[in-house]
Amino acid sequence: xxxxxxxxxxxxxxxxxxxxxxxxxxxxxxxxxxxxxxxxxxxxxxxxxxxxxxxxxxxxxxxxxxxxxxxxxxxxxxxxxxxxxxxxxxxxxxxxxxxxxxxxxxxxxxxxxxxxxxxxxxxxxxxxxxxxxxxxxxxxxxxxxxxxxxxxxxxxxxxxxxxxxxxxxxxxxxxxxxxxxxxxxxxxxxxxxxxxxxxxxxxxxxxxxxxxxxxxxxxxxxxxxxxxxxxxxxxxxxxxxxxxxxxxxxxxxxxxxxxxxxxxxxxxxxxxxxxxxxxxx
Ligand code: SF4
Numbered sequence: 031x032x033x034x035x036x037x038x039x040x041x042x043x044x045x046x047x048x049x050x051x052x053x054x055x056x057x058x059x060x061x062x063x064x065x066x067x068x069x070x071x072x073x074x075x076x077x078x079x080x081x082x083x084x085x086x087x088x089x090x091x092x093x094x095x096x097x098x099x100x101x102x103x104x105x106x107x108x109x110x111x112x113x114x115x116x117x118x119x120x121x122x123x124x125x126x127x128x129x130x131x132x133x134x135x136x137x138x139x140x141x142x143x144x145x146x147x148x149x150x151x152x153x154x155x156x157x158x159x160x161x162x163x164x165x166x167x168x169x170x171x172x173x174x175x176x177x178x179x180x181x182x183x184x185x186x187x188x189x190x191x192x193x194x195x196x197x198x199x200x201x202x203x204x205x206x207x208x209x210x211x212x213x214x215x216x217x218x219x220x221x222x223x224x225x226x227x228x229x230x231x232x233x234x235x236x237x238x239x240x241x242x243x244x245x246x247x248x249x250x251x252x253x254x255x256x257x258x259x260x261x262x263x264x265x266x267x268x269x270x271x272x273x274x275x276x277x278x279x280x281x282x283x284x285x286x287x288x289x290x291x292x293x294x295x296x297x298x299x300x301x302x303x304x305x306x307x308x309x310x311x
Pocket of ligand 1: 168169
């Protein structure tokens with residue numbers, strides 16, 4: 031990693047300074063947004079994980095969460111909308127020694143990039159995907175996403191969303207992910223531990239982080255950031271080991287959190303190496 035550069039008015043005294051491009055701070059995230067907490071957990075987990083940070087890259091797509099890659103002092107890539115996973119896949123295949131981390135939002139990873147997600151999980155690409163799920167397209171104007179709850183109001187569904195949202199842990203499991211967890215930004219210790227574990231697992235690991243978007247989602251649904259945090263506090267139940275089929279997410283009732291899947295299966299590179307080495311005569 032390059033030498034830490036800090037803003038003159040920001041002395042290097044924060045534990046994460048070595049991992050942050052402090053000259054890019056203040057960040058763009060709105061007051062009350064949950065992305066900063068998710069990002070901070072990710073940085074803490076990276077420091078604690080013991081992985082070689084000189085061989086670690088972060089890839090983001092477009093959107094508010096997609097700005098994360100720009101704030102870390104790792105080699106990082108801010109890619110086009112929905113394409114963080116194919117970009118990450120290419121990096122891993124080109125240099126299998128890299129630890130490849132995707133940090134992006136639900137709009138980017140599960141709507142425009144949804145197809146890439148399922149195929150990377152199916153292939154068991156050895157990458158870690160952290161999805162900040164704030165139930166909406168934030169930066170692009172508060173449109174309904176593939177994760178927006180049924181009947182929630184957005185700029186594209188002003189009378190209420192008629193669609194049923196994806197259950198992200200269930201989708202990840204069904205597609206073949208080998209590590210699957212869901213936390214909220216109120217559960218930072220569990221979240222950090224999960225990211226740390228995922229970084230040290232081989233295979234496609236996926237962590238969903240529920241986080242408030244008071245600007246895009248909250249205004250339309252009369253839900254301030256604190257209201258969302260109250261829902262996380264009062265309606266979440268931790269069930270480690272629960273089957274993803276049972277990981278409900280009903281904001282009016284209960285939300286299941288935990289580490290749901292942690293299993294081994296050969297990665298894409300394992301199988302590819304078996305097929306291609308030794309080279310065909
Ligand atoms: Fe966060 Fe929403 Fe603001 Fe984006 S629009 S920074 S997700 S609060």
